[in-house]
Amino acid sequence: MTWKIMRWVARDVLRSSWIFFYTAFFLALSIAFFTFFEEPSRILLSLLNLVLMVVPLVSLIFSLTYLFNNRNFILLTLTQPVARRSVFWGYWGGIGGPLALSLLVGMGLPMVFYLAGHVSYAPLGALMVAGGILLSQIFLGIALWLAFAFEDRLKALAVGLLVWMALTFFYDGLILTVIILASAYPVEKIAVGLSFLNPLDLVRLLVLMQMDVAALMGFTAAVFKKFLGSAWGTVTAVLALMVWVVFPTFQAAVRFQRKDF
């Protein structure tokens, strides 16, 4: 049943102009970067910044808008002989699938063509697409949580945007402040701990650790590598990202189960 609902939701989502423009946006910029820049590491870094900035915002706003626009339809689906669980996971997959597909087509496809000539960069390219997909799922989870926690769409949107801004802009400032204020103490450990609280930082760390460009690494990535080494650093970052994928989504699932429609 979950699968059936997922297919119907995905069918509707794939017809929306949002998804089309989102895919076209990544496709156009990826092709432009690959065409106009020479150095693969520079192209991948530009794409990384694009992913970190655009993917969370689009995933969050698109998912929230879709869920609120379809509230009465979700209600109507629940009046059919289907379990709430199936409806929830149907929506999760029906929105998350197309979001992932957009990145696969918009970024993955140009990479396959371009990186065929630079095979050594292929794992890094794959990691970036995977990081983008993980970020989509994390922000979809946050959107599901907010959509079923708030009755008012504006409140949900406001809280969502605050979370996005906090993670995108204020977080680095927070880390920097902590480091300056606590400069008399061994601050590296605190900085590493704080990075776990931000999925955007985790994706950035994961990619930069593989790139081995110390100059671009920034403070947390350098510390991460120093403390945990590349292999352990990668494993812990991936595990922390998984927690970020699972936690908001399961919170949303629990809310959905108890919600009055």
Added chain:
Amino acid sequence: MVQVRNVTKRYDSVEALKGVSVRFPRGVTALVGPNASGKTTLLKCILGLVLPQEGEIRVMGEPVTGHPEIRRHIGYMPQMVQFPESLTVEEILDWVQDIRGQRVKVEPWIQWLQLEAFLDKPFGTLSGGTRQKVGMVVALMFDPPILILDEPTAGLDPLSNALFKERIQEEKARGKTIVLTSHIISELETLADRVVFLLEGRVVFEGSRDDLLDHTGETSMERAVARLMAGANGGNGE
């Protein structure tokens, strides 16, 4: 057919249903009451959309909570019919058959409400009345023994309205349990055998239409309901 026992529903500080016990047997029951009296909440509890804090609801002998399969026996039409905007009418009818895992002949229903011209139109482009018609077909097409219709005629044109009433009479004759709400009491007059009057989350009257007329000393259901509302509001009416 539908049995509600001591159902209480609180939303934060508001108590929407206060220990409601009521029975919906075969035939047409009109669920009436002023705005915010708890009508929609009660219907949503029966459908499992709203989860009451206390009490129990049984549909055909089975408890509603934790039994989604029960809803196979219910056809529901909400006040606001909404499907994804991009799906065409044909796809919507396909959707509901797919979700229920039940295939039926849709052509007679499409002809009944003259929806042929809209089959390939996306739901987002349909007028309010046509949307209602689609909702009506979805509620009726599986021939369920219980029909729950929340303000079903709002926005319907006179012809569709007449067709709908005719259909309800037919379904009633076939022994179905039908629960209707409407703000237009005169509309319920010709259809309903029984009346349940809700006020501030309590059932203040439950009985046949004749009982209601006797109880209030009025000659029409519209006036009888108006009297109940006026009495409840200290003579101010709704």
